[in-house]
Amino acid sequence: xxxxxxxxxxxxxxxxxxxxxxxxxxxxxxxxxxxxxxxxxxxxxxxxxxxxxxxxxxxxxxxxxxxxxxxxxxxxxxxxxxxxxxxxxxxxxxxxxx
Amino acid sequence: xxxxxxxxxxxxxxxxxxxxxxxxxxxxxxxxxxxxxxxxxxxxxxxxxxxxxxxxxxxxxxxxxxxxxxxxxxxxxxxxxxxxxxxxxxxxxxxxxxxxxxxxxxxxxxxxxxxxxxxxxxxxxxxxxxxxxxxxxxxxxxxxxxxxxxxxxxxxxxxxxxxxxxxxxxxxxxxxxxxxxxxxxxxxxxxxxxxxxxxxxxxxxxxxxxxxxxxxxxxxxxxxxxxxxxxxxxxxxxxxxxxxxxxx
Numbered sequence: 001x002x003x004x005x006x007x008x009x010x011x012x013x014x015x016x017x018x019x020x021x022x023x024x025x026x027x028x029x030x031x032x033x034x035x036x037x038x039x040x041x042x043x044x045x046x047x048x049x050x051x052x053x054x055x056x057x058x059x060x061x062x063x064x065x066x067x068x069x070x071x072x073x074x075x076x077x078x079x080x081x082x083x084x085x086x087x088x089x090x091x092x093x094x095x096x097x098x
Numbered sequence: 099x100x101x102x103x104x105x106x107x108x109x110x111x112x113x114x115x116x117x118x119x120x121x122x123x124x125x126x127x128x129x130x131x132x133x134x135x136x137x138x139x140x141x142x143x144x145x146x147x148x149x150x151x152x153x154x155x156x157x158x159x160x161x162x163x164x165x166x167x168x169x170x171x172x173x174x175x176x177x178x179x180x181x182x183x184x185x186x187x188x189x190x191x192x193x194x195x196x197x198x199x200x201x202x203x204x205x206x207x208x209x210x211x212x213x214x215x216x217x218x219x220x221x222x223x224x225x226x227x228x229x230x231x232x233x234x235x236x237x238x239x240x241x242x243x244x245x246x247x248x249x250x251x252x253x254x255x256x257x258x259x260x261x262x263x264x265x266x267x268x269x270x271x272x273x274x275x276x277x278x279x280x281x282x283x284x285x286x287x288x289x290x291x292x293x294x295x296x297x298x299x300x301x302x303x304x305x306x307x308x309x310x311x312x313x314x315x316x317x318x319x320x321x322x323x324x325x326x327x328x329x330x331x332x333x334x335x336x337x338x339x340x341x342x343x344x345x346x
Contacts, residue, residue, distance in 0.1 A: 009125055009128065012121055012124045012125045015120075015121065015124060016118065017117075019117045020114055023117070024110050024114075045124075056139070057138055057139050058138075058139060058157070058158050059138045059139070059142060059158050059163070061158075062159045062166075065155070066159070066167060066170045069309070070170055070173050070174070072313070073177040073178075073316070074173075074177065076316035076317070077177040077180055080180075080181040080184055080185070080319050081180075
């Protein structure tokens with residue numbers, strides 16, 4: 001088992017945890033945190049696999065850097081929308097539809 | 099009640115089972131992954147001389163795959179625009195953020211020059227070693243957040259036109275430089291080799307400003323106005339009626 005695979009498996013476990021958190025919790029903030037854990041896991045998979053015995057891969061690192069900025073922007077936007085939703089409805093979760 | 103609890107438990111157990119299955123499938127897929135046909139680091143290193151910068155990540159971000167970065171800056175701007183649009187609909191009274199703490203102010207006097215020089219260094223270092231516009235922008239935004247938490251209002255933020263042009267300048271410079279490359283007969287965002295280094299620094303300078311402003315705006319756009327949904331109306335009444343009970 002290589003180091004790259006260890007990193008990637010850690011990322012996969014984070015993905016699984018994030019996915020479970022996203023399904024199990026209804027509170028919007030918890031869901032946002034779960035979404036971020038899921039995203040971090042996928043970043044770790046990508047950047048971990050890319051250094052597979054061939055040194056650091058600048059293309060993947062640039063891709064992850066782009067992804068991180070977009071994740072930060074979407075998280076901040078989600079927070080602004082959640083606050084708006086909370087002010088409008090008074091609820092911290094979306095209505096159940098199932 | 100017990101039935102409801104039982105239902106939640108069984109639902110969570112089902113979800114956990116599914117997530118474990120997905121995790122195992124992903125882990126197995128990683129073991130059985132195909133070997134990439136092309137060695138990307140080698141290819142980046144081979145054409146690094148033509149990129150205008152000597153750090154491979156910066157070369158990929160702002161030259162080889164600059165279209166990705168352009169779209170990313172667009173996404174950031176879009177997020178701020180949506181947040182601004184949601185903000186306009188809210189009552190615009192002073193928020194409760196801003197701790198008037200002498201210790202915080204004293205620490206800030208030490209930290210701010212340091213943060214500004216770190217941001218400048220990161221921007222400058224980006225062309226030859228780890229660093230670049232995004233890191234510098236993030237440090238600048240953190241300095242702005244610190245100022246905001248200490249209750250210092252940045253002068254430009256009260257002038258929407260100035261703030262909006264600052265937010266847009268990164269994307270604007272990027273698009274203008276990218277489009278100018280087509281005037282010389284090249285492809286979009288294909289910089290002339292001789293000018294590439296200077297153009298990348300120019301783009302990074304504008305990007306740093308815009309990214310810092312975008313992150314700071316996103317932070318400022320969700321201020322703690324009220325703890326409960328009803329508080330806004332109550333506070334508005336307080337403002338109208340001078341004899342109302344004292345505010346918290």
